[in-house]
Amino acid sequence: MLFERTFDLCSALDFPSVCQWKQAHPGGKIISYFPVYAPVELIHAAGMLPVGLSGAGDRLDIQHADARFGSFICSIVKTTLEMGLAGHLAPFDGFLFSTICDSARNLCFVMKRNFPQMYVDFLHLPHNPSSPAAAQFLAEEYRRILTELEHLGGGKVDDDALRHSIGLYNRNRALIRELYQLRTRAPHLVPTSELYRIIRVGNFLPVEEHTAQLGTALAEFQSRSAKLRDSIRIVVEGSFCEQPPLPLIRLIEDAGCYVVDDDFVVGQSWFEDHVPSEGDPLLALADSYLNRSVYSSVRHDFRKPRWDGLVDKVRRNRADAVLFLIAKFCEPAYFDYVPYKQELERAGIPHLQLEFEEKSFTFDRLRTEIETFVESLVFD
Amino acid sequence: MADKKEYRCSIHQRQKDLMLAWYDQLDQAAHIGNPPTVSMMISGNCVELLEGFGAVPLYPEINALQLAIRHQSLDPILAAEDLGYAADNCAYVKADIGCILKGITPTGGKLPTPTLILCNFVGCNTYLKWFEHLAKLQQAPLYVIDVPFMRAEEPSRADLEYVTKQLQETVKKLEELTGRKFDFDRFRQAVDCSSRTEELWSQIKHLARRSPSPFDAYFDAITLMGPLYVYRARPEGVEFFEAALAELQAKADARKGVYEQEHFRVVMEGPPPYPYFRTFRDMFAKWQACAVASTYSTVGGLWEFGFRHDPDHPFESVAMHMIAQNVTNRNFLQRYEQIRRYVEQWNADGVIIHFVKSCRLFSAGQGDMRDYFTKQLGVPTLYIESDLEDPRYFAEAQTKNRIDAFFEALEHSKMAASVRGGA
Amino acid sequence: MRIAAGVDVGSTQTKAVILSDNGDVKVLARALVDTGANVQRAAERAFDACCQEASIPSGEVGFVVGTGYGRYKIAFGNTQMTEITCHAKGAGFLCPGTRTVIDMGGQDSKAISVGANGEVLDFVMNDKCAAGTGRFLANSADVMGISLDEVGPLSLQAQHPVKIATVCTVFVESDILSYLAQGKTGADILGGVHIAIAKRTLSLARRLNIEPEITMTGGVARNVGMVRALEAVLGRKMLVSPDAQFIGAVGAALFALEKLDQSFESAIWRGEHAISGGH
DSSP states (O other): OHHHHHHHHHHOTTOHHHHHHHHHSTTOOEEEEOSSOOOHHHHHHTTOEEEEOOOOTTSSOOSSGGGTSOTTSOHHHHHHHHHHHTTTTTTOSEEEEESSOHHHHHHHHHHHHHOTTSEEEEEOOOSOTTSTTHHHHHHHHHHHHHHHHHHHHOSOOOHHHHHHHHHHHHHHHHHHHHHHHHHHHOTTTSOHHHHHHHHHGGGTSOHHHHHHHHHHHHHHHHTOOOOOOSOEEEEEEOOOSSOOOHHHHHHHHHTTEEEEEEOTTGGGGOBSSOOOOSSOHHHHHHHHHHHSBOOOTTOOOTTSOHHHHHHHHHHHTTOSEEEEEEETTOHHHHHHHHHHHHHHHHHTOOEEEEEEOTTOOOOHHHHHHHHHHHHHHHTO | OOOOOOOOSHHHHHHHHHHHHHHHHHHHHHHHOOSOEEEOOSTTOOHHHHHTTTOEEEOHHHHHHHHHHTTOOHHHHHHHHHHTOOTTSOHHHHHHHHHHHHTOOSSSSOOOOOSEEEEEESSOHHHHHHHHHHHHHHTOOEEEEEOOOBOSSSOOHHHHHHHHHHHHHHHHHHHHHHOOOOOHHHHHHHHHHHHHHHHHHHHHHHHTTSSSOSSOTTHHHHHHHHHHHHSTTSHHHHHHHHHHHHHHHHHHHTTOOSSSSOOEEEEEESOOOGGGHHHHHHHHHTTTEEEEEESGGGSSOOOTTSOOOOTTSHHHHHHHHHHHSSGGGBOHHHHHHHHHHHHHHTTOSEEEEEEETTOHHHHTTHHHHHHIIIIISOOOEEEEEEOSSOGGGOOHHHHHHHHHHHHHHHHHHHHHHHHHHHO | OEEEEEEEEOSSEEEEEEEEESSSEEEEEEEEEEOOSOHHHHHHHHHHHHHHHHTOOGGGOOEEEEEETTGGGOTTOSEEOOHHHHHHHHHHHHSTTOOEEEEEOSSOEEEEEEOTTSOEEEEEEEOSSSTTSHHHHHHHHHHHTOOHHHHHHHHTTOSSOOOOOOOOHHHHHHHHHHHHHTTOOHHHHHHHHHHHHHHHHHHHHTTSOOOSSEEEESGGGGOHHHHHHHHHHHTSOOEEOTTGGGHHHHHHHHHHHHHHTTOOOSGGGSSOOOSTTOO
C-alpha cells in the first residue's frame, strides 16, 4: 500500500531512497536539513537532492550522543548527532541548519566539528520582518548559501533554474494545502495517520516524484466512501521538529479525534500562497518568508502574534479543541504554550497539553489522557 | 584551612551605590514617567543608543539575578509555573515574569513599564520569547533588532548593513515613543565613553594574567559587570572603572592575590548558580583556586581581544559589537576557541564547565566542549551541573564532591610533576 | 611495620579496610556494615569490626583516611578524600593494569580514567538520578517481587530480553508491570533491564577515553548479570575483584599508608580535619 511503503522510506536508517537517487545521479550531492523550514528550492535548483532529517525516532539507541549533549535536551538533537556518529549520515554531503532554537543551533556547530568532511551551514532566518532591510538581507543570505552549493556541486545556478524550482515546490505546496483542506471538509476520508506519512515522505523524495504521489493520494482520498464518526475535531499544535511516533498519531484518532489541522511537518507547506515567479527569485523567496509564512514557534514576527494565528486556525477549521503535543524538552514549544493557553481560554476553546518523545513506544498514559479529554468534551 | 578572603574593598561598595542609583532612577521613572526607559537584553546590548535619548536601560536579566542572589527567586518562579511555564523553561524568564505577576522587585522600589521593549536578539532564542511575553504582559511596544548570528569567522558586509539599518529604525521608533529628537552628538559621546570604559575593563581582564591574579575573573568579574552594562556609555562608568583598575593594579603590583596562595588557576565556562553564589565560591576558595578568565563575563561584550567601540563610526561599531563581540552571538566553536585562548594566554591549569539547566545557549553541547578540551587538547576539565536561577537544582554535596575530586587529581599531578622536575 | 586504614561511608553500606606495609602491602582485614541513619556510628562500627577481624587494637592503626559520601562525619579519621580518588587508587592496586574504572554504587555511578600510578586523569559522574545505579535494580526487584540477589542470575537466563526505553527508575516500574501483564518472563524482563542500565552507564563512560583494563567496582559489581551486560555492550571482558565493594576503602587506606610514609605532602594534607561540619 502506498502509505506503508512511504513510511519505511521515512524511517530506514540506511536511507534507501536517498542512496537510490545517488546511484541514479553519479556525482550528485545530497543536502540534508534540520526542520522546521528550509529553502529547499535553492538545493533543488543546484541540481541536488534536499532531504529533511527529523532525527531517528526509536530506531537508534543513543550510545555516543549523550556524552556530547546531556540532560534537558530534546531527543531529536541527540538522535541526529547519533546518526552522524554511528555513520548513518555517510550518504549526505551537507547539512543545513537555521535559527530554530538554541539547542539546534549549538548542534550545527557540534556537527561541524565532528564531521569536517560535510558541508555544514547555518542559515540566519530573520526575526524582524518589520524592517525594510530584512528582505534584502535574507535574499543575500540565500545568495550566500547558493554560492556554497555551487562550489559544492560545481556549476552556477541562474535565475531561470531558481524560478523553475520555485514553480515545482509551489505546485507541491498547493497540493498539500488541497489535501489539508479536504481533510478539514471531510476528515472521515483523510485519516491523519495516512496523510502524515504521505506528506512527510516528501522530505526524502525528489519533489517531482512526491508531487505525483500527492496527486495520487488526493484522488484516492476523494474517491473513498467512509462514515463520518462522532469524533471531536481538533487542531494539533506542537512546533514539531521532533516527530511524534506514528502509533501516537493513530492513537489520537482511535481515541475519538479528527485532526482537522496540524503542524507536524509545517515546513512543507510553509507559505500561505504561491511564491511569485516574477522578478528576482531569491528576493521573491525572501519576501514570501517574511510576509507570507504561516505562524510557527520558530519564526518571530512581532507584527502578528502567533497566538492570534492559533485562534484563527481553530476557527477556520471549525475545530472543537486544541491538543498541544510538545516534545519533551522543547523549549520554544513550552514558551509558546503560555500565551497560546491564555488566548484559548479567552476564546473559550478547550485544550489539552501532552508531552511526547520520538523514541517512546508505549503510550498507555497518553491514551488515558486523550480519551479522558475526548470524553469530557463529548459528554459536555 | 584554606583562606576564604574575598575581593572586597572600596570598589565593591561603589558598585553597590551605582546599582542602587540606577534602581532609584527606574523607581523615579515608574512614578513620574520620566526619564524614558528601554528594556534590553544584557548580551550585545546597545546602551549607547539610549544615551541619545537620555533613556535609562531596564535589564530584566539583572532583575532576575538580583532576586536569585537575595534568595527571592523561588516564589516568582512558582508563580510563573502556575501560569503555565514549564519546569524546563529558562528560570530567568520565569523569575522575571513571576515578579511582574506578583508585583515584587529586587530592591522594593517600583520598576517602570518600559517606553520600549527592545529585544536585541543576539543568538539567544529565549530572549525573543521572553520579550514577546513581556510585551503582552506589560502592554508595551516591542521592537526586535535581529542580529545575524556569527556563522562565519567574521560578519559580512550584509550582516553589518542589516544591523546598522535596524539601529536607525530603532532610533525612529524611539523618537516616536519618547517624543524626543535623537541627539546624535550625545550618542557619539556615549560611544566614546564606551570605548574608554572598554579599554579599562580590558586592562582589568588582562591583570588576571599575572600570577597571582589580583581578582577572581569569574566571581569578582560578575560583581563588576553591573556598572559595565548600565554605565558603560556614561562618565560615571569611566570613573568607576578607572578606580577599579587603579585598585586592582596596585594589588597586582604588590603581588597580592585573591587567596593567601594562588594554588590553582582555572577558566570558568557558564553562568554561576546565583542562588548559591557564595556557597559555590567557597567550594573553589577551599582549594585556593582562582578563576583567571571566564566566558560568562563576556556576555555583554568581549573586549579583551582588542575590540573597542569607535566614536568616528558610532552606528557601525555598535552593530559590530552586537554581531561579533559578545559571547552569546558567537558560535559554539568560537567559544571553544575563546576558552582555549584563555587557557594558553592566561596560563590556566584547567577548565570548569558549569552546565546550567535553564540556558541551552550556554549548555547544549557542553559535553562536546568537554570532549574537545580533554581528548583533543589534554586540558584537565571538570563538568558540573546546576541552574543559574532556580534554587531547586543545586546538589551541594554532589557538586562539592566533583570539585574536590577534580582538584585532588590536579594536586596529585602537580605533585608528580614537581617530583619529576626535582629528580 | 606500618598499619593504616580506610573507611568508605556509602549511602547504603559502610566499608572499612586495614592494610599493613612492611615492604609488601597486604590487606589485613575488611568489614562491611549497613550505613543506616547514623553515619558516624556506622563508620565507628565498620572500623571496630575491621580491627577485631585483624586482631589489632585500634590504637595501632597509624592513620585513617575517610571517603564516601559520609566522609566528613568520621570523627576518628585523620583526613578525607573523595571516593573518586580512592576508587582509582584502590582499583589500580587490586587490579593491576586498570586504566578505566566503572563504579556502580547504591545511589550513584561513575567512570574514572586512571593513570599508571592509580591517579585520576579524568572522571564523569551520574550523581543526579537513580538510572544506572543499584537503586534502579532494587526498584525493579521490588516491582517483580524478588530479592536483589536473584536479579543478576535470573537476568542471565533471558532468551528474548525486552526493550526498556526509559532510564527513569519511576517509569520503568510501570514498563515492568506492563511486560509482566503481557506474560513476559522475569528473565527476559530483567535481561532487558540490565542491558538498558549497561547502555546507560557506558553512554556516560564514553565521555572519557575508555581504555583497557576496565575494572568494575562498587556494590553492583557483585551482580553477575550486570557484569555480563556491561561486557556485552563493551565488547570485552572487565576485571572484577572479589573485593569490588571495598575498593574505595582500599584506596583510602593506601593513601593513609602513603601519609605514614611521609611521601605525600600536598594541599590535601594541609591540616584539614575530618570533624563533622568541616569542608
